[in-house]
Amino acid sequence: xxxIRRSILWVVFGFSMVLIWDKWQIHNGKAPTFFPSSxxxxxxxxKAAPAADASVPAATSASASAASGAAAPDAGAPAxxxxxxxxxxxxxxxxxxxxxxxxxxxxxxKHASKQLGSEPFQLLAQNDQHTYIAQTGLIGGSFPTHKTPxxxxxxxxxxxxxxxxxAVKFESADVGGVKLVKTYTLKRGSYTIxxxxxxxxxxxxxxxxxxxxxxxxxxxKTDSETPFYxxxxxxxxxxxxxxxxxxxxxxxxxxxxxxxxxATDGYVAMVQHYFTSAWLLPEGAARENFARxxxxxxxxxxxxxxxxxxxxxxSQKLDARLFVGPQLEKVLETTAxxxxxxxxxxxxxxxxxxxxxxxxxxxxxxxxxxxxxVLLVVLLKAAFYWLNASAYRSMAKxxxxxxxxxxxxxxxxxxxxxxxxxxMKIYREEKVNPLGGCFPILIQIPVFIALYxxxxxxxEMRNAPWMGWITDLSTKDPFYVLPFVMTLTTIxxxxxxxxxxxxxxxxxxxxxxxxxxxxxxFFPAGLVLYWITNNLLTIAQQAYINSKMGVPLKITNPIxxxxx
Numbered sequence: 001x002x003x004i005r006r007s008i009l010w011v012v013f014g015f016s017m018v019l020i021w022d023k024w025q026i027h028n029g030k031a032p033t034f035f036p037s038s039x040x041x042x043x044x045x046x047k048a049a050p051a052a053d054a055s056v057p058a059a060t061s062a063s064a065s066a067a068s069g070a071a072a073p074d075a076g077a078p079a080x081x082x083x084x085x086x087x088x089x090x091x092x093x094x095x096x097x098x099x100x101x102x103x104x105x106x107x108x109x110k111h112a113s114k115q116l117g118s119e120p121f122q123l124l125a126q127n128d129q130h131t132y133i134a135q136t137g138l139i140g141g142s143f144p145t146h147k148t149p150x151x152x153x154x155x156x157x158x159x160x161x162x163x164x165x166x167a168v169k170f171e172s173a174d175v176g177g178v179k180l181v182k183t184y185t186l187k188r189g190s191y192t193i194x195x196x197x198x199x200x201x202x203x204x205x206x207x208x209x210x211x212x213x214x215x216x217x218x219x220x221k222t223d224s225e226t227p228f229y230x231x232x233x234x235x236x237x238x239x240x241x242x243x244x245x246x247x248x249x250x251x252x253x254x255x256x257x258x259x260x261x262x263a264t265d266g267y268v269a270m271v272q273h274y275f276t277s278a279w280l281l282p283e284g285a286a287r288e289n290f291a292r293x294x295x296x297x298x299x300x301x302x303x304x305x306x307x308x309x310x311x312x313x314x315s316q317k318l319d320a321r322l323f324v325g326p327q328l329e330k331v332l333e334t335t336a337x338x339x340x341x342x343x344x345x346x347x348x349x350x351x352x353x354x355x356x357x358x359x360x361x362x363x364x365x366x367x368x369x370x371x372x373x374v375l376l377v378v379l380l381k382a383a384f385y386w387l388n389a390s391a392y393r394s395m396a397k398x399x400x401x402x403x404x405x406x407x408x409x410x411x412x413x414x415x416x417x418x419x420x421x422x423x424m425k426i427y428r429e430e431k432v433n434p435l436g437g438c439f440p441i442l443i444q445i446p447v448f449i450a451l452y453x454x455x456x457x458x459x460e461m462r463n464a465p466w467m468g469w470i471t472d473l474s475t476k477d478p479f480y481v482l483p484f485v486m487t488l489t490t491i492x493x494x495x496x497x498x499x500x501x502x503x504x505x506x507x508x509x510x511x512x513x514x515x516x517x518x519x520x521x522f523f524p525a526g527l528v529l530y531w532i533t534n535n536l537l538t539i540a541q542q543a544y545i546n547s548k549m550g551v552p553l554k555i556t557n558p559i560x561x562x563x564x
């Protein structure tokens with residue numbers, strides 16, 4: 001049985017090292033070593049040559065693709081200089097560009113960029129350091145695209161008191177017999193922008209243009225990434241048939257991105273830690289989803305929808321919605337089906353969502369996310385009290401018979417077979433199961449991993465103070481007090497566990513949690529607080545059960561262990 005315990009420890013240690021190394025590779029922009037993507041090669045159409053302007057998506061039909069390059073003004077006349085236009089609502093400060101009427105800047109006024117009280121967070125931007133923008137246009141002919149100069153229709157540039165909506169309207173000139181009128185409607189308190197596209201046929205023949213919507217972003221990671229933990233940054237596609245599909249930037253570069261191309265519902269999104277943007281076309285509207293690399297470090301995710309034929313002098317309208325904002329679960333759920341999945345809990349979503357719901361309810365009572373974390377861990381430990389008690393009773397019994405096991409191993413170290421028989425005899429006599437302390441704890445691991453992802457993914461932790469010097473639960477403790485306390489509690493907890501008779505196994509039992517504790521010096525304060533609370537409750541319950549069973553509360557000194 002001791003061999004089994006030792007094997008389990010080595011497996012856990014080895015797997016931990018594998019995960020840490022893979023995270024390190026991903027953080028440094030390299031492909032994972034041990035868990036590479038299994039995505040199949042993209043279909044042939046994804047490898048087709050780009051359009052005349054690489055930033056404009058190719059048309060989806062052979063008849064339209066020949067003329068799907070970017071529309072431009074008359075070659076004989078210089079294009080007018082692009083003009084930026086800023087508008088402000090209660091939640092947004094947005095920047096539009098007259099080139100294509102694109103949204104090239106979005107500052108979230110209710111979310112600080114760093115610590116609470118700092119300048120507002122800018123999600124969309126177009127500058128020398130960062131590109132993240134939203135664009136739309138027409139293809140299928142020499143029609144207005146996001147590269148076409150557009151004129152701003154004069155109007156207010158801020159949401160006035162008592163006003164619930166604000167419209168920003170752009171009009172293109174006649175390009176290829178088509179004029180595009182684009183109207184952004186901003187609503188008070190909303191991170192969803194209505195974007196109406198009116199296509200007017202000014203020519204003498206019917207046209208069948210295709211409308212594209214796309215999000216363009218560089219492949220850089222967010223500032224919240226560290227070498228010890230990472231979150232997903234990149235495009236995503238959702239359809240009712242295939243559900244949520246993440247796409248790595250590297251998969252797009254290697255033409256190995258797999259996602260549902262044709263759909264009549266869902267959305268395309270660009271996801272990063274805490275925030276997201278998403279284009280939402282009307283339910284039932286047929287669309288072709290695409291993901292492309294525009295240049296070395298610029299990527300786009302979007303959808304193309306074919307409009308009905310438009311007769312000369314007639315117009316056709318297609319409404320879309322653009323979400324740009326924080327990953328607030330309730331807001332995402334009410335915005336569109338499946339949009340809440342951009343807040344990615346991975347394979348533990350089924351456990352994580354109820355935990356988030358409970359955490360939110362507790363916060364509603366206490367009004368502080370730090371104390372809500374503490375109370376949630378207390379409730380979880382209470383729910384698992386009897387399961388933990390079984391594990392700690394088994395550990396207490398193991399600790400009580402450890403002297404006998406150690407003496408027997410020393411006496412029979414030259415006879416491994418007899419040593420194993422004697423060990424099994426002691427276990428039977430004392431009614432001890434060496435693995436009795438492992439199984440109850442293993443059952444709880446998915447719950448606490450799910451809670452880890454809830455705390456890591458929830459934008460509510462961002463800029464949320466706890467007490468004293470902890471002013472932001474989403475960033476590391478500036479004075480490393482919590483990580484130090486966490487390390488101490490880990491040492492005490494390890495010291496309370498029965499020491500394996502095998503010296504190598506005993507040293508590993510001490511090294512693993514200490515190595516694990518070092519990582520927490522770089523973790524968000526909210527995660528460290530959750531782990532400290534869990535450790536303290538574990539120590540209290542373990543000490544109580546040891547006392548109840550008459551097992552002395554003996555603390556192992558690791559220094560003497562490593563000297564031997």
